Amino acid sequence: MTTAAPTAPSASDAPPTAPPSQAGARWRRARGPIAVVAVLVLLSFAVSLGARPERTGSLEPEASTPEGSRALVNILEERGSEVTVARDSASALDAASGDALVVLSSSHRLTRGELERLAGSGADVLAVQPTGPALRLLAPGVETAGRGDGVTPEPECRLPAARAAGSADAGGESYSGGTTGCYPVDGGDGLVVAERPDGAATTVLGDRAPLTNANLGQEGNAALMLNLVDGRDVVWFLPDVPVQSGQSTMWDLLPPSLRWSLVPLGAALLLLALWRGRRLGPLVTERLPVVVRAAETTEGRARLYAARRARDRAAAALRADAAERLRTAVGLAADTDADAVAAAVALRTGDDPVQVRRLLYGAPEDGVPADDTALAALADDLDRLERRLSPGA
Amino acid sequence: MAVTGRAVALAFAAVPVVLAAGALAAWAAWASVALVVVLIGADAALAPSARRVRLERSGDTSVRLGETARVELVVANPSGRALRGVLRDAWPPSTGADPARHRLRVPGGERRRLETVLRPKRRGDHASAGVTVRCLGPLGLAARQATHTVPWSLRALPPFHSRRHLPGKLARLRELDGRTSALVRGQGSEFDSLREYVPGDDVRSIDWRATARRESVVVRTWRPERDRRILLVLDTGRTSAGRVGDEPRLDHSMDAALLLAALAAKAGDRVDLLAFDRRVRAQVRTRGRGTSVPAMVQAMAPLEAALVESDPAAMAASVLGGQGRSRRLVVLLTDLNASALEEGLLPMLPALTSRHTVMLAAVSDPAVEAMAAERGDAHAVYRSAAARRTMADRRRVTAELRKRGVEVVDAPPETIAPALADAYITMKAQGRL
Numbered sequence: 001m002t003t004a005a006p007t008a009p010s011a012s013d014a015p016p017t018a019p020p021s022q023a024g025a026r027w028r029r030a031r032g033p034i035a036v037v038a039v040l041v042l043l044s045f046a047v048s049l050g051a052r053p054e055r056t057g058s059l060e061p062e063a064s065t066p067e068g069s070r071a072l073v074n075i076l077e078e079r080g081s082e083v084t085v086a087r088d089s090a091s092a093l094d095a096a097s098g099d100a101l102v103v104l105s106s107s108h109r110l111t112r113g114e115l116e117r118l119a120g121s122g123a124d125v126l127a128v129q130p131t132g133p134a135l136r137l138l139a140p141g142v143e144t145a146g147r148g149d150g151v152t153p154e155p156e157c158r159l160p161a162a163r164a165a166g167s168a169d170a171g172g173e174s175y176s177g178g179t180t181g182c183y184p185v186d187g188g189d190g191l192v193v194a195e196r197p198d199g200a201a202t203t204v205l206g207d208r209a210p211l212t213n214a215n216l217g218q219e220g221n222a223a224l225m226l227n228l229v230d231g232r233d234v235v236w237f238l239p240d241v242p243v244q245s246g247q248s249t250m251w252d253l254l255p256p257s258l259r260w261s262l263v264p265l266g267a268a269l270l271l272l273a274l275w276r277g278r279r280l281g282p283l284v285t286e287r288l289p290v291v292v293r294a295a296e297t298t299e300g301r302a303r304l305y306a307a308r309r310a311r312d313r314a315a316a317a318l319r320a321d322a323a324e325r326l327r328t329a330v331g332l333a334a335d336t337d338a339d340a341v342a343a344a345v346a347l348r349t350g351d352d353p354v355q356v357r358r359l360l361y362g363a364p365e366d367g368v369p370a371d372d373t374a375l376a377a378l379a380d381d382l383d384r385l386e387r388r389l390s391p392g393a
Numbered sequence: 394m395a396v397t398g399r400a401v402a403l404a405f406a407a408v409p410v411v412l413a414a415g416a417l418a419a420w421a422a423w424a425s426v427a428l429v430v431v432l433i434g435a436d437a438a439l440a441p442s443a444r445r446v447r448l449e450r451s452g453d454t455s456v457r458l459g460e461t462a463r464v465e466l467v468v469a470n471p472s473g474r475a476l477r478g479v480l481r482d483a484w485p486p487s488t489g490a491d492p493a494r495h496r497l498r499v500p501g502g503e504r505r506r507l508e509t510v511l512r513p514k515r516r517g518d519h520a521s522a523g524v525t526v527r528c529l530g531p532l533g534l535a536a537r538q539a540t541h542t543v544p545w546s547l548r549a550l551p552p553f554h555s556r557r558h559l560p561g562k563l564a565r566l567r568e569l570d571g572r573t574s575a576l577v578r579g580q581g582s583e584f585d586s587l588r589e590y591v592p593g594d595d596v597r598s599i600d601w602r603a604t605a606r607r608e609s610v611v612v613r614t615w616r617p618e619r620d621r622r623i624l625l626v627l628d629t630g631r632t633s634a635g636r637v638g639d640e641p642r643l644d645h646s647m648d649a650a651l652l653l654a655a656l657a658a659k660a661g662d663r664v665d666l667l668a669f670d671r672r673v674r675a676q677v678r679t680r681g682r683g684t685s686v687p688a689m690v691q692a693m694a695p696l697e698a699a700l701v702e703s704d705p706a707a708m709a710a711s712v713l714g715g716q717g718r719s720r721r722l723v724v725l726l727t728d729l730n731a732s733a734l735e736e737g738l739l740p741m742l743p744a745l746t747s748r749h750t751v752m753l754a755a756v757s758d759p760a761v762e763a764m765a766a767e768r769g770d771a772h773a774v775y776r777s778a779a780a781r782r783t784m785a786d787r788r789r790v791t792a793e794l795r796k797r798g799v800e801v802v803d804a805p806p807e808t809i810a811p812a813l814a815d816a817y818i819t820m821k822a823q824g825r826l
Contacts, residue, residue, distance in 0.1 A: 257418035261411040267426045268404030271396050271433075278395040280494060281525025281540045286485040289515070290700060294635030294642060294728075295760040302764070302779035306772055314778035321765075321781035324788070334792070372771030379774045 059105040059128065059211055061085050061236045066214035072225060073236065075216075079226065082233040089114040092237040096123035100233040105208065107134035109239040123235070125202045126228060128211065129173060138194075139202040142177040145188025152219055153190055157182035161227030162191060165220035172207030203228060311375050312368040322382040323360045329389050349388045359385060394437055395527060400534040404429050436530030441472045443526045443539035450521075452508075455548040455694070458516050462547055466507045466524065470499040478529045478536060480507065483522040487515045488547065497526070513549035516644070517695050521545040550694045551644065555652040555810030562656050562814045569822050587611045619661035621826040622719055623817075624712060624749075625650045625689075628727035629696055630670040630703030635728070637758050637806050643698045645756045646726035649810040651686060651693075653724065656814050658684035660821065666692060669708045670699050703727070705737035709745055721749045722826050724813070729755040729803060731786035734794075742797050750825065752800040754813045757787070759805050 056063045061073045061083070073083050084100075086092035089110060096102050102118070105128040110118075112133060118125065119137045127138050135142055151171035155162035162168075162182040174188030175181070181189030190206045210221035251259070293299075305314050327336060330344040342357035349356070359381055362368070369375040407425035414421035447469040456462035470476040476499040484490040489512040499505045513519055527538040587603050590610035603611040627633075627650060633643040654664045666689050668675035675692040679685040712723055723745060725738075745751050764780035767773040791801045800820065804812040820826055 257412050257415055260414075260418035260422040261408050263422040264404060264407035264411050264425050264429075267429060268401060268408065271401045271404045271429075275396045275398055275401050278538070280479060280481045280527060280538070281483055281523060284483050284485050284522040286487055289641070289697060290634055292635050293760070294637045294758045295764065296635070298758075298761050298764060298779050298783045299776070301782065302772075302776040305775040305779055310775075313782075314775050317778040317782040317785065318774075321785055324785065372774075376769070376771055376774050379768060379777060383768070 057238075059208060059238060061238065064213065066212065067208075068213050069211050069236075071213045071216050072211055072222070075222065075226070076229060076234055079231065081229060081231060084233070084235045086235055086237045087240045089117065089239065092235055092239075093117060093121055095235040096121055098233065099124070100235050101126055101229055102235045102237050103211075104128065104130070104134075104138075104237045105211075106239055107131050109241060110134065112137075114239075119196060120198050122198050122200050124200050124232075126205060127202060128205050128208055130204060135175075135204065138196065139175075139178060139192065139204050140194065140196065142175050142192050142194050142204055145174045145176040146186035147173055148185035148190070151185060153183040153185050155182045156184055157189075157191075159191075159193065161230065162224060165224035165227055168220045168224045169209035169215050169218065170205060170207050170224070172205075172209070174206055175204055178204070309372070311372070314375060315362065315367075315369055315378055318379055318382055319360055319362060322386060325386060326360070326389060329386075345385070345389065349385065351385075356385070395536045395538050396433060397529065397533055397536060399532075400429070400433050400436075403432070403534065432532065433535045436532045437535035437537060438530075439474075440478075440530035440535065440537045441470065441474045441476045441528045443478075443528045443537045445471055446476070446526050446528070446539075446541070447471060448524055448526075448541050448543045450543050450545045452545075453511075453547065454545075455550055455691070456511070456513065457550045458513060458552040460512075462511045462513075464509050464511060464521075464545060464547065466509065466543070467504050468497065468499055468507060468526075469504040470501060473501040475500050476528055477533075479527045481525045482507070482509045483525065484509070484511060485519055485522065488513045488519045488549075497528075511547055513547065516549050516551055517697065519547045519549060521547075548691070548694050550690045551647045551651065553648065553651045553690065555648045556655065558652055558811045558814065559655055562652070562811070562818065563659055565815075565818050566656065566660050566821070569818070586614050588614060621662045621821075622721040623653070623657050623662050623664045623826075624721050624723045625654060625664060625666045626708065626712065626723060626725045627666070627668040627675075627693075627696070628670065628703050628708075628725065629668050629674050629698050630727075630733075631698070631700050632703070632728035632730045632733055634698035634700060635758075637756050637760075640806070641698055642728055642756050643696065645806045645809055646754070647693050647696075649754055649756075649813045650724070650726055651689065652810040652814050653817055654689055655684070655686050656817065658686060662826070664689075667708075667711065668692070668696055669703065669711065671701055671704045671707065673711060674699075702733070703737065705741045709741040713744060713748060722817075722820070723749045723751045724817075725751065725753045727753065727755060729753075729757075729787045729790050729801075731790050734790050739793065739797070742794075742799065746798045750800075750820070751798070752802065752813075752816060752820075753794060754802040754804075754809060754816075755787075756806050756809050757803050762805075 054062060054064070056065050056068065058067045060068045060070075062068070062070060062085075064070050076083050084095040086095055092102060100123060102123050102125045104118070104125055107115070107127060107130045115134055115137045125138055127134060130138060132144070135144065148171040152167050152169055153171055154167050155165065157163070157180060159180050159182050168183065170183040170190030171185050172190065174185040174190055175192045176188045178189075178192035178194035180193040181191070183190035185206070192204045194202050194204065196202055209215040210224055216222050216225075304310070323338075323341060326345050327334075327341050330341070330348060332341055332344060338357060338361045339353075342360055343353045345351075345360070346353035346356045359378075369378050407429060410425060411418055411421045449467040449469070450464065451467070452464035453462035464482075466480075466482055468476075468480065476497060478497045479494050480497045481494045482490065491510045491512070495507045495509075497505070497507075511519075521543060523540045524543045525538065525540045527536045529536045587600055588611065590599060590612050594612050598612045598614075600611050600613045627643070627646055629643060633641060633646065635642050637645060650666070654666070657664045663679045664685050665679055666675065666677040666685070667673065675696055677685055677688045677692045727734075727738075742751070761780045761783055764776045765784060767777045767780075787803065791803060794801050800816060802809070802813050802816045
């Protein structure tokens with residue numbers, strides 16, 4: 001059944017069908033997302049202004065972490081020592097003039113030349129767990145002797161600083177040689193003092209534990225460190241990880257033509273995105289109808305019955321339906337009472353009228369099935385009764 | 394403005410050129426990019442304007458659901474240059490437009506006709522969403538694009554599946570027409586003719602005066618009265634929105650209404666239509682003789698069930714306040730929903746039945762019947778109990794309606810149309826119209 005259009009729009013006299021410019025509409029659509037992005041950028045910028053990440057690391061003078069040393073630095077400053085933090089060799093040597101004590105940790109980050117310059121600087125040095133080269137240059141004549149893991153030795157020496165402090169966590173590496181050795185551990189001493197050729201003294205400590213925030217308060221650690229510093233200024237020399245320079249990156253090693261080919265490649269990818277991204281006209285929307293199955297309410301009722309185990313209601317529904325059908329099958333009127341229906345049905349099937357009545361209408365004492373099995377059995381019994389009455393159905 | 398796959402291929406082709414350029418790579422890179430950009434820009438500039446293309450539509454405006462309609466689009470190229478490109482005639486997805494995009498090739502100053510075949514899957518009015526034209530440049534690297542609004546609307550009419558029952562029902566109707574005197578005489582019967590007595594005729598219908606004038610026994614025959622008025626009331630409220638099988642209850646009701654309307658029109662009755670939920674959604678009034686089925690089909694096409702509770706009081710007022718005081722057969726096509734009917738329609742019935750004959754047709758749900766027969770575990774029995782409860786409610790409402798003099802036709806979707814037609818024929822045969 002198709003009919004032609006009575007009034008088809010004609011193109012010859014109609015105004016042009018193309019729409020006006022869409023720049024305004026595009027701006028109105030885009031300004032929301034643009035505003036959101038701008039706010040996010042401003043917000044992240046503002047947050048980054050306030051936050052300065054705390055340096056962390058072993059024996060880091062600014063770190064409050066367990067392996068940092070901020071507690072010791074703070075105590076030293078309270079006691080009148082001026083603590084200068086040096087992160088490279090040049091600034092450490094600058095600050096080490098006078099009778100300051102240079103506390104050197106992470107000596108593996110120093111080159112041989114830097115170690116030599118430090119050894120010739122004339123400043124007293126406290127070397128914490130020095131490497132082999134550092135030990136040879138800073139404390140000539142001292143050798144590594146062994147390791148005593150986790151022990152807390154007594155000083156057992158003449159050094160006043162150690163004697164006053166008592167036992168300390170100096171049980172890391174042990175050393176032999178030097179002028180004075182304290183805290184005997186595993187065939188050597190945990191703390192060794194050695195004279196350098198330039199006249200200054202180097203104290204070698206075999207364990208980092210006495211300097212850390214975590215262990216400073218234990219044993220005589222704090223006292224040992226304060227006694228070793230002895231009111232002098234401190235240069236806390238923690239070299240940064242050396243940066244290798246002069247090496248070319250992967251980028252530099254690529255041939256220039258390969259690098260330059262990225263320009264047309266980028267342009268091509270941009271065009272690819274434009275090609276695939278340009279839709280042929282806007283999307284068409286369609287108003288979809290509501291899809292509700294008509295049986296939904298009945299199914300909902302079934303789920304409610306099942307959820308609440310409403311056996312009484314379910315049994316009543318099954319019985320009422322069966323009784324209604326049997327009543328019409330035996331040809332009785334709608335207002336016939338239960339006994340008459342049961343009697344008429346029993347007459348046709350040959351059953352006991354009392355049992356038929358109990359099945360169809362329930363008895364006062366056991367009207368509701370006791371459990372789900374009994375309910376299923378009731379449904380089957382009702383079906384059987386109906387089939388007996390009308391075998392053809 | 395759009396770029397084509399060819400432009401992308403050209404841009405990718407520049408990559409090996411730059412790789413091979415060696416020392417001149419930097420120069421080659423920028424030169425190739427500039428070349429691609431210039432070529433695309435020039436091609437776009439040389440492409441015919443997509444905005445200036447003129448479009449004109451013609452074709453079908455209505456189609457029966459399940460059949461195909463053809464809509465034509467004439468593309469005129471007013472420029473002097475040949476137009477090459479793609480055209481998309483956009484329709485809502487359910488109209489099944491084919492092809493989705495046309496290849497376009499229009500020489501300068503000429504016109505071309507494109508045909509889009511539509512096979513709607515949903516009833517109602519479907520509007521064209523717009524025509525997008527993309528005109529390629531001479532190199533095929535870039536294109537200019539514009540979307541035109543070329544309004545057209547296709548109305549998908551109700552499928553009227555039940556029309557296959559029409560010949561059979563018409564045959565039954567013809568049997569009533571003056572052929573037999575063995576009809577029950579009622580107030581709706583009128584005298585048709587006299588004919589000779591044949592054994593089996595009701596002796597009460599012998600016309601003794603006519604017999605006296607002749608040598609043989611003559612009987613009077615009766616035929617159902619013609620020109621009765623029938624009003625079909627479609628309920629478009631929430632109870633008609635539920636899906637029975639694949640279609641909403643409303644569509645099944647429409648099918649039944651159309652069969653009844655076609656049948657009644659052939660029987661010489663006049664059929665009106667009223668679609669109602671809280672207000673009148675559609676109305677068809679027959680004036681004079683002739684069939685009103687095409688008008689009804691058109692009126693039904695855009696109807697959708699609304700998710701509102703119908704207002705039977707307003708519906709009754711609309712029916713009673715309608716034209717004429719003559720007695721009519723009012724056929725309500727709704728659902729036997731116990732709560733909706735008991736609260737809404739039953740109080741309104743006395744006013745309706747005192748003036749008109751009322752018939753109610755409802756589509757029952759085979760899914761509920763299937764649920765009622767479920768057996769096995771406890772869940773199946775609970776489902777069966779719920780289904781039987783629903784069916785008992787339906788029976789109760791049906792009994793209540795019949796007690797108040799309403800004819801009720803309750804049938805599954807496949808048989809509702811013939812069942813309603815049968816009920817109509819029976820009423821007509823009994824002269825109860």
